[in-house]
Amino acid sequence: MAPLRSWFPIPPASHFSLANIPFGIISTTANPKPRLGVPIGDHVLDLALFTANNGFARQSTIQPHQHVFSELTLNSFAALGRPVHSVVRKYIQDVFLENTSYPEILKDNAALQKEALVPLKEVTNHLPLEIGDYTDFFVGRNHAYNCGILFRGPENPIAPNYDHLPVGYHGRASSVVVSGTPIRRPFGQIEAEKNNPIQSPCLRLDFEMEMGAFVCKANKMGEPILIDEAEDAIFGLVMMNDWSARDIQFWESTPLGPFNSKNFGTSVSPWVVLIDALEPFAAKGLPNAQQTLPYMQQKNEKNQYDIKLKVDLTSQSGQTATVCKVSATELLFSFPQMVAHHTIGGCPMRVGDLLGSGTISGNEPGSCGCFLESTQGGKVGITLSGGEKRMFLEDGDTVTFSGVCGTEDGGLVGFGECSGTILPALKL
Amino acid sequence: MAPLRSWFPIPPASHFSLANIPFGIISTTANPKPRLGVPIGDHVLDLALFTANNGFARQSTIQPHQHVFSELTLNSFAALGRPVHSVVRKYIQDVFLENTSYPEILKDNAALQKEALVPLKEVTNHLPLEIGDYTDFFVGRNHAYNCGILFRGPENPIAPNYDHLPVGYHGRASSVVVSGTPIRRPFGQIEAEKNNPIQSPCLRLDFEMEMGAFVCKANKMGEPILIDEAEDAIFGLVMMNDWSARDIQFWESTPLGPFNSKNFGTSVSPWVVLIDALEPFAAKGLPNAQQTLPYMQQKNEKNQYDIKLKVDLTSQSGQTATVCKVSATELLFSFPQMVAHHTIGGCPMRVGDLLGSGTISGNEPGSCGCFLESTQGGKVGITLSGGEKRMFLEDGDTVTFSGVCGTEDGGLVGFGECSGTILPALKL
Ligand SMILES: [Ca+2]
Ligand SMILES: [Ca+2]
Ligand SMILES: [Mg+2]
Ligand SMILES: [Mg+2]
Ligand code: NI
Numbered sequence: 043m044a045p046l047r048s049w050f051p052i053p054p055a056s057h058f059s060l061a062n063i064p065f066g067i068i069s070t071t072a073n074p075k076p077r078l079g080v081p082i083g084d085h086v087l088d089l090a091l092f093t094a095n096n097g098f099a100r101q102s103t104i105q106p107h108q109h110v111f112s113e114l115t116l117n118s119f120a121a122l123g124r125p126v127h128s129v130v131r132k133y134i135q136d137v138f139l140e141n142t143s144y145p146e147i148l149k150d151n152a153a154l155q156k157e158a159l160v161p162l163k164e165v166t167n168h169l170p171l172e173i174g175d176y177t178d179f180f181v182g183r184n185h186a187y188n189c190g191i192l193f194r195g196p197e198n199p200i201a202p203n204y205d206h207l208p209v210g211y212h213g214r215a216s217s218v219v220v221s222g223t224p225i226r227r228p229f230g231q232i233e234a235e236k237n238n239p240i241q242s243p244c245l246r247l248d249f250e251m252e253m254g255a256f257v258c259k260a261n262k263m264g265e266p267i268l269i270d271e272a273e274d275a276i277f278g279l280v281m282m283n284d285w286s287a288r289d290i291q292f293w294e295s296t297p298l299g300p301f302n303s304k305n306f307g308t309s310v311s312p313w314v315v316l317i318d319a320l321e322p323f324a325a326k327g328l329p330n331a332q333q334t335l336p337y338m339q340q341k342n343e344k345n346q347y348d349i350k351l352k353v354d355l356t357s358q359s360g361q362t363a364t365v366c367k368v369s370a371t372e373l374l375f376s377f378p379q380m381v382a383h384h385t386i387g388g389c390p391m392r393v394g395d396l397l398g399s400g401t402i403s404g405n406e407p408g409s410c411g412c413f414l415e416s417t418q419g420g421k422v423g424i425t426l427s428g429g430e431k432r433m434f435l436e437d438g439d440t441v442t443f444s445g446v447c448g449t450e451d452g453g454l455v456g457f458g459e460c461s462g463t464i465l466p467a468l469k470l
Numbered sequence: 471m472a473p474l475r476s477w478f479p480i481p482p483a484s485h486f487s488l489a490n491i492p493f494g495i496i497s498t499t500a501n502p503k504p505r506l507g508v509p510i511g512d513h514v515l516d517l518a519l520f521t522a523n524n525g526f527a528r529q530s531t532i533q534p535h536q537h538v539f540s541e542l543t544l545n546s547f548a549a550l551g552r553p554v555h556s557v558v559r560k561y562i563q564d565v566f567l568e569n570t571s572y573p574e575i576l577k578d579n580a581a582l583q584k585e586a587l588v589p590l591k592e593v594t595n596h597l598p599l600e601i602g603d604y605t606d607f608f609v610g611r612n613h614a615y616n617c618g619i620l621f622r623g624p625e626n627p628i629a630p631n632y633d634h635l636p637v638g639y640h641g642r643a644s645s646v647v648v649s650g651t652p653i654r655r656p657f658g659q660i661e662a663e664k665n666n667p668i669q670s671p672c673l674r675l676d677f678e679m680e681m682g683a684f685v686c687k688a689n690k691m692g693e694p695i696l697i698d699e700a701e702d703a704i705f706g707l708v709m710m711n712d713w714s715a716r717d718i719q720f721w722e723s724t725p726l727g728p729f730n731s732k733n734f735g736t737s738v739s740p741w742v743v744l745i746d747a748l749e750p751f752a753a754k755g756l757p758n759a760q761q762t763l764p765y766m767q768q769k770n771e772k773n774q775y776d777i778k779l780k781v782d783l784t785s786q787s788g789q790t791a792t793v794c795k796v797s798a799t800e801l802l803f804s805f806p807q808m809v810a811h812h813t814i815g816g817c818p819m820r821v822g823d824l825l826g827s828g829t830i831s832g833n834e835p836g837s838c839g840c841f842l843e844s845t846q847g848g849k850v851g852i853t854l855s856g857g858e859k860r861m862f863l864e865d866g867d868t869v870t871f872s873g874v875c876g877t878e879d880g881g882l883v884g885f886g887e888c889s890g891t892i893l894p895a896l897k898l
Contacts (some may be wrong), residue, residue: 174643174644175642175643175644180726193725194725201724201725202665202724203659203667203721203722203724206659206667207659207667207722209722209725209726209729210726210729211639211640211726211727211729212639212640212641212642212729212733213640214603214640214817215602215603215643216602216603216691216817216818216819216820216823217691217817217818219691223691225692226691226692226816228814228815228816229694229765229814229815229816230814230815231631231634231635231763237630239631239634239635239763240763241763241764241765241814244815263644263645263647263651263654263734263735264653264654264734264735264893264896265896266657266896266898268898287815290815293631294631294635294637295725295727296629296630296631297621297622297629297637297723297727298608298637298638298639298727298728299639299723299725299726299727299728300726300727301637301638301639301640302811302812302814302815302817303815305640305812305815305817306691306692306815306816306817307691307692307816335659335667335668335669336669337657337669337898383730384730384733386656386657386658386669386730387656387657387658387672387715387718387730387731387733387734388654388656388657388734388735388896389642389644389645389730389733389734390644390645391644392644395644465692468692468693468694468816470694470696470765
């Protein structure tokens with residue numbers, strides 16, 4: 043596929059080629075009020091400014107909804123629905139094309155370019171949507187298998203329900219933060235000796251490499267979103283780090299699942315990549331040995347996306363290691379299937395709800411999406427560039443996810459980064 | 471204790487004596503805009519109207535915050551903090567006292583009485599607070615023991631962590647509804663034969679009698695609410711029915727806990743009873759054989775409330791049965807202890823968050839807070855007034871909770887009702 047050529051300089055290695063056009067919430071020193079922005083190459087198009095300067099003057103579909111671009115979150119834009127997202131994305135692409143149909147809007151408007159195109163470095167990102175409810179699934183089957191061996195034993199690592207439904211649990215919406223927010227090492231109960239807990243800072247702090255999906259469609263309580271409508275319920279994707287306190291998790295999770303081990307912080311990347319931008323990279327996920335029940339049968343077999351994910355660690359002293367490389371196709375169920383399952387009993391979704399995929403791990407060495415797996419539960423250390431070792435995360439460590447689809451030739455569709463640095467536990 | 475005597479007629483059997491003064495959100499046919507109301511006997515004081523007619527003219531503490539009484543939820547009122555709630559409650563009590571200090575406000579103002587005191591029957595209730603996150607705990611130890619026998623076996627019914635921490639899971643905030651909202655029987659996956667699920671309407675639909683607490687204090691991510699501050703974090707209590715689909719729950723809950731079996735609807739009673747009103751009924755909860763870790767040690771040993779709870783069932787044909795009578799003291803941890811535990815790792819609370827106690831059951835026959843226990847997992851039927859039998863809930867059944875403290879002599883402090891009627895499953 044030939045890349046879309048622009049009159050505006052877009053570095054070929056940028057995650058934000060014209061093939062992408064993701065959406066986020068930005069502020070700047072000059073204008074601290076949060077508003078919508080679209081990254082293009084090394085810059086961000088300030089959509090509030092663009093709108094105020096008649097940027098959408100030539101677009102009758104969008105005009106009645108222009109107010110959404112000046113809001114504090116993406117929720118109202120998301121609520122307009124996928125057909126409108128599609129129109130907005132294509133229009134912005136067109137405005138930046140070498141042969142744009144609308145040269146007067148920006149290409150020939152040097153004054154607006156100067157004002158509305160802010161260098162990415164000068165932009166502060168905020169949480170892209172207000173999240174009503176957050177659900178974390180567990181559909182990375184390799185991860186479930188590897189953890190099952192550690193927790194359930196090698197005879198029976200996968201529970202009987204696993205292949206029949208996307209296993210998941212309700213998460214804590216208030217603890218979801220945007221990339222760059224520091225993460226404080228949590229206190230909690232950990233087992234000092236068998237069945238004998240103490241209160242202590244977490245000693246086995248971990249990351250989890252996941253994809254997150256934001257919901258753009260609401261349903262009434264008692265009325266499911268059926269599988270054929272569920273694709274239109276996904277606004278777009280982000281990368282998600284479900285920071286996990288393994289020792290707290292191990293002690294607290296019987297019988298109702300993880301709780302404080304997961305609610306001290308979950309980081310998401312700032313730019314929501316629309317499903318339209320990902321569709322060229324649609325691919326099959328993991329095969330399922332079980333026949334899926336009718337309410338989750340999806341016509342489209344290519345219901346995952348071949349996003350190349352990478353996890354890098356940098357220690358306080360600056361030593362580094364790439365600790366995971368994996369494709370986002372290593373999942374057993376798709377986000378539309380998760381929506382269909384989540385709502386089959388009538389659970390109400392609201393626009394802005396966040397669904398996490400669960401940790402994504404491959405089968406090869408170096409493809410595990412968390413330390414619990416790659417260090418085999420804290421047994422095999424990972425060596426950083428200068429010789430430091432890691433079983434779990436130490437204070438001052440920075441974990442950075444990146445994710446990208448496609449090639450520089452065709453124009454990258456990337457997620458940028460999702461990062462967080464570990465602060466030491468409070469002294470209590 | 472002598473009752474507080476009022477110039478306004480308050481039937482002695484009313485849950486809403488002057489000793490109570492709970493808060494809720496109301497609307498009427500005449501004025502459909504939701505606003506705050508306080509039930510007094512058989513009437514509700516419309517706080518928006520009362521405020522607009524200088525009801526708080528004599529109260530300098532409240533005056534700068536009067537706008538909160540016209541809002542759509544109790545969140546802003548709750549956020550003012552317990553000392554302000556206390557002043558407002560005492561002021562409203564005083565306005566209704568026989569020997570009120572402020573006769574001109576309402577006692578001698580027949581016009582305002584007529585306008586601002588609406589018959590309870592004419593009022594529509596709405597969800598009292600906007601709920602950011604909802605957590606359901608499991609600290610009814612008798613319930614945990616009885617369910618443990620069914621699920622874990624009689625040798626080891628209680629998990630090793632149970633007495634050390636308030637076990638809980640994140641619930642679905644979007645599915646919390648006010649009393650009176652019908653509950654649709656959920657569809658879902660149930661095990662037809664061992665490890666072989668089908669999609670089906672739930673066949674084992676249950677209620678769970680719980681108390682709910684609304685949070686009135688926010689904390690920053692990473693900074694716990696310590697136990698000594700946690701009492702001030704509880705705005706007040708409601709009754710809560712955590713409707714549960716036992717067959718869906720049984721199949722889905724390994725290893726991450728209940729999910730769709732709990733997110734199709736949770737009902738709360740409409741009036742939030744302030745902690746101040748409950749304090750005369752403070753009592754010790756269940757004894758704990760384990761030493762509680764320091765971060766949960768509460769100075770006040772009487773950290774539960776002797777609320778007399780009752781569950782009534784009415785079938786579509788009008789047959790009835792009282793299926794549970796139990797005291798809310800049958801809990802192992804208090805709500806302040808739940809707050810301290812929930813935030814010890816830094817999880818952020820927001821004003822309006824809801825905490826459920828878990829099902830409250832006693833040890834005697836007739837004191838089980840759900841059918842799973844009282845029918846021994848669907849083995850021993852319960853007989854209604856006209857001979858109908860129940861193992862679980864049938865379509866058209868109405869479940870009604872009531873809860874009350876004190877005596878008619880002293881003035882009742884009650885919760886009114888929390889009810890819901892089961893609608894048949896959709897045909898999918
Ligand atoms: Ca996870
Ligand atoms: Ca419950
Ligand atoms: Mg998390
Ligand atoms: Mg529920
Ligand atoms: Ni609009």
